[in-house]
Amino acid sequence: MQETILEVNGLNAFYGRAHILFDVDLKVRKGEVVALMGRNGAGKSTTMKAIMGMLSRTQGEVSFMGNAIAKSPPHVISKMGMGFVPEDRRVFTDLTVLENLEVGSQAEREGAPYWTAEKLFELFPNLGEMPHRPGGNMSGGEQQMLTVSRTLMGNPYLVLLDEPSEGVAPVIVEQMANMIMALKKQGLTILLSEQNLQFADLVCDRAYVLENGHVRFEGTMEELDANEDVRRNYLSV
Numbered sequence: 002m003q004e005t006i007l008e009v010n011g012l013n014a015f016y017g018r019a020h021i022l023f024d025v026d027l028k029v030r031k032g033e034v035v036a037l038m039g040r041n042g043a044g045k046s047t048t049m050k051a052i053m054g055m056l057s058r059t060q061g062e063v064s065f066m067g068n069a070i071a072k073s074p075p076h077v078i079s080k081m082g083m084g085f086v087p088e089d090r091r092v093f094t095d096l097t098v099l100e101n102l103e104v105g106s107q108a109e110r111e112g113a114p115y116w117t118a119e120k121l122f123e124l125f126p127n128l129g130e131m132p133h134r135p136g137g138n139m140s141g142g143e144q145q146m147l148t149v150s151r152t153l154m155g156n157p158y159l160v161l162l163d164e165p166s167e168g169v170a171p172v173i174v175e176q177m178a179n180m181i182m183a184l185k186k187q188g189l190t191i192l193l194s195e196q197n198l199q200f201a202d203l204v205c206d207r208a209y210v211l212e213n214g215h216v217r218f219e220g221t222m223e224e225l226d227a228n229e230d231v232r233r234n235y236l237s238v
């Protein structure tokens with residue numbers, strides 16, 4: 002069995018007094034694409050932010066490549082090789098595509114795919130056609146691709162990808178799915194938050210389903226597809 006890249010045990014998270022995550026356990030192994038699923042408000046983004054060290058109040062254990070990171074701040078976790086593409090996909094609007102990529106650049110990491118702007122332009126030909134365009138003059142889908150690319154420029158071992166298919170045109174959704182499959186082939190490990198079961202079925206190996214901050218299901222995509230109760234009760238399908 003492949004080595005475990007990320008292991009979360011008994012993760013609880015709070016916004017002020019509101020208790021949002023309840024004893025979340027999850028594991029991501031090297032080379033896997035794992036889906037974090039659930040309806041709006043289930044706790045997917047909160048789980049990612051908590052893993053990334055972005056929340057002020059959490060309890061539980063998070064281990065990344067064998068290192069305990071639950072008390073580490075986001076910039077330290079990023080430097081260790083964890084990339085995060087948040088839902089709001091902010092690009093630097095005054096910087097060009099190439100400049101945006103340079104901002105994300107980190108040193109090569111042994112055992113992680115190595116990315117250059119040229120390699121990313123092969124993966125996202127749209128971006129390759131506009132290297133000098135300011136980020137502010139791009140469509141939402143193009144900005145989405147740029148945010149993913151900027152994160153990859155950090156040569157991460159693991160990428161947390163928050164709802165890549167949400168709010169973008171169907172043609173971009175298709176490109177996103179192709180992109181994730183291409184990244185998997187390169188050996189990248191991905192934890193992907195997603196509401197859309199069709200999309201997750203296309204690109205993911207396993208899924209965790211959240212409801213009200215609790216993990217309600219854990220299994221392969223085949224097991225999830227076959228589990229009508231989970232799909233009906235906790236997903237919008």
Ligand SMILES: Nc1ncnc2c1ncn2[C@@H]1O[C@H](COP(=O)(O)OP(=O)(O)OP(=O)(O)O)[C@@H](O)[C@H]1O
Nearest residue numbers: 016019021039040041042043044045046047048088
């Ligand atoms: N900054 C915040 N302050 C207070 N409560 C928050 C905050 N952000 C999220 N919440 C609440 O935490 C719960 C989980 O939200 P979260 O964004 O993690 O869900 P999600 O599964 O990612 O859903 P979505 O698809 O809508 O992003 C929701 O009840 C939400 O209202």
